[in-house]
Amino acid sequence: MKKLLSVILAVTLAAGLLSGCGKKEGNITIGIGQFAEHPSLDNCRKGFLEGLAEEGYKEGENLTVSYENAQTDGGNATQIATNFVSKKVDLICAIATPMAQSAYGTAKGTDIPVIYTAISDPVIAELAKEDGMPVGNVTGTSDKLPVKEQLEMIREILPDAKIIGILYTTSEANSISTIATYKELAPTYGFEIIESGIATAADIPLAADNLINKVDCISNLTDNTVVNSLPTILNKANEKNIPVFGSEVEQVKNGCLAAYGIDYYDLGIQTGKMAAQVLKGEKKASEMKFETIAEASFYGNTEVAQKLGITLPDDLVKDAREMFDTIADMVK
Amino acid sequence: MLTILIGVLEQGLIYAILAMGVYVTYKILDFPDLSVDGTFPLGGAVTAQLIIAGVNPVLTLLISFLCGALAGIVTGLIHVKLKVRDLLSGIIVMTALWSINLRIAGANVPIFSKESIFENKPLDRIVPAGFRPYLVLTILLIIVIIMKIVLDLYLKTKSGYLLRAVGDNDTLVTSLAKDKGAVKIVGLAIANAFVALSGCIYVQDAGFFEISTGTGAIVIGLASVIIGTNIFKKLTFVKATTAVIVGSIIYKACVALAIAAGLATTDMKLITAVLFLVILVISGDRKRRVKKNA
Numbered sequence: 001m002k003k004l005l006s007v008i009l010a011v012t013l014a015a016g017l018l019s020g021c022g023k024k025e026g027n028i029t030i031g032i033g034q035f036a037e038h039p040s041l042d043n044c045r046k047g048f049l050e051g052l053a054e055e056g057y058k059e060g061e062n063l064t065v066s067y068e069n070a071q072t073d074g075g076n077a078t079q080i081a082t083n084f085v086s087k088k089v090d091l092i093c094a095i096a097t098p099m100a101q102s103a104y105g106t107a108k109g110t111d112i113p114v115i116y117t118a119i120s121d122p123v124i125a126e127l128a129k130e131d132g133m134p135v136g137n138v139t140g141t142s143d144k145l146p147v148k149e150q151l152e153m154i155r156e157i158l159p160d161a162k163i164i165g166i167l168y169t170t171s172e173a174n175s176i177s178t179i180a181t182y183k184e185l186a187p188t189y190g191f192e193i194i195e196s197g198i199a200t201a202a203d204i205p206l207a208a209d210n211l212i213n214k215v216d217c218i219s220n221l222t223d224n225t226v227v228n229s230l231p232t233i234l235n236k237a238n239e240k241n242i243p244v245f246g247s248e249v250e251q252v253k254n255g256c257l258a259a260y261g262i263d264y265y266d267l268g269i270q271t272g273k274m275a276a277q278v279l280k281g282e283k284k285a286s287e288m289k290f291e292t293i294a295e296a297s298f299y300g301n302t303e304v305a306q307k308l309g310i311t312l313p314d315d316l317v318k319d320a321r322e323m324f325d326t327i328a329d330m331v332k
Numbered sequence: 333m334l335t336i337l338i339g340v341l342e343q344g345l346i347y348a349i350l351a352m353g354v355y356v357t358y359k360i361l362d363f364p365d366l367s368v369d370g371t372f373p374l375g376g377a378v379t380a381q382l383i384i385a386g387v388n389p390v391l392t393l394l395i396s397f398l399c400g401a402l403a404g405i406v407t408g409l410i411h412v413k414l415k416v417r418d419l420l421s422g423i424i425v426m427t428a429l430w431s432i433n434l435r436i437a438g439a440n441v442p443i444f445s446k447e448s449i450f451e452n453k454p455l456d457r458i459v460p461a462g463f464r465p466y467l468v469l470t471i472l473l474i475i476v477i478i479m480k481i482v483l484d485l486y487l488k489t490k491s492g493y494l495l496r497a498v499g500d501n502d503t504l505v506t507s508l509a510k511d512k513g514a515v516k517i518v519g520l521a522i523a524n525a526f527v528a529l530s531g532c533i534y535v536q537d538a539g540f541f542e543i544s545t546g547t548g549a550i551v552i553g554l555a556s557v558i559i560g561t562n563i564f565k566k567l568t569f570v571k572a573t574t575a576v577i578v579g580s581i582i583y584k585a586c587v588a589l590a591i592a593a594g595l596a597t598t599d600m601k602l603i604t605a606v607l608f609l610v611i612l613v614i615s616g617d618r619k620r621r622v623k624k625n626a
Binding site for chain 2 (some may be wrong): 033055068071072073074076077079080082083085086087088097098101102104105106108109110125126127135138153165170172173178199
């Protein structure tokens, strides 16, 4: 038994060694590392591939894509980055902050460019300088939330609301910086922010119960853990008739009342086009400023509005990027 | 191929220091110390904060070493003085450290633009460009060898012998009129100091601190210890510390091969578990087997 196992182990490892060495000539290979698995980041990735395809890099034709997900584990992120660098991919696409930092840190000594997306603040993450220029062979797009527009929207939909509740994970840097922005801007629109920090998804039911009793509405961030537990929050909020605002399209589709947010698919496309410029050799990643999506748009869900007894204002609906009249199956 | 090799050696050496710490608790003290999952990022959190404050990167090695020792002492005190079971003491400290690490550093602290033990002005001046790719590896090798010698020397002191005695036969220690509790606390302090030092070096190499990197550190440590000590079981002239360092490198090599073979990172933990099991079975390092042999 022992000998058999030793042989199996040896053969598996040897097979691994051989299979790791296949790379076709004339073909572009990219590695996509994604930090967590949830709809916004998935949309980012799909958009990225679409952006590349529009520029002539089609997966399966002249483009080989290897995709890895770190499942919110920093150790995995480093492993993924190291793997891409050892495979000498032509470009690394890193989705979300810790993944981008791992990729940049690992690829630093090589000539592999890193294109990132879905990073709230590339300057704070030390991937870009104050003027937006990269710190190295690394650039991409930011998904900074349009907090000001979101607050304006909430004020318009709920003229009498005073307190906005926000759930966030204390270990997610993006959330912490966005909450600071919320707190800074809230008084201008006559709001007070009550935030409730959680450590793991298991804390959400209690934290949500507590928060819902203190606030007039809830506004979501792009917090990975909270977004993954959206159904729990929505169910609890619906029982008390508390509106929940999302931060992007997928959350509205899944049962949030409305959001003034960006479309991650579009963000991905924009990122994919930047990557294509680098792959074609038109520009170097180290010479490109990071980009943001210029305009955020309104998304609303009429079924949710009906249930809450709220009418979404016409001037918002008229300019909506997309309106939903049902709640997706995720929550029912 | 060379890049893969250098990557494996670098990662292996960084975790070798952690593995030496785990060796002290798991093999010598026979104490399953889970506080490691908290002390590894503790070393990183302290380092990131100190480097941002402008502290010399070399000094951070010492400070995180001491912070780790402090955390180890806490685990020891909980176990010895409050009489909490070994496994639970570790879990309590690990859980507490999650919050403490967030308080110290926050969730994500980049230090790309700061000097580190791998990238600083004095090094830039002396190291020729051609040697750059091997620089990190060389520095790591020096640190690992120093730490190995320090641990070897310590284990030969009186205190070191007592440590071994507590793990093998603690009534002997009591009969020598020594406090076995105090010896355990010393052991835990040393082990966690090594682990925190490993976290410190990890952060300086990665260029940023991220709270989630500690998850599973204990598994990597245990796997390295078990692989290393079993491979060299029959070669008695190889010191256990050397075996553990090699074990860590082999473990990282297996992970790299598993990924190169096209296994998804999502399955990483499963692969680790299977690898772990296979090694245990091959080496016969199981309870049942031990009893049968005895």
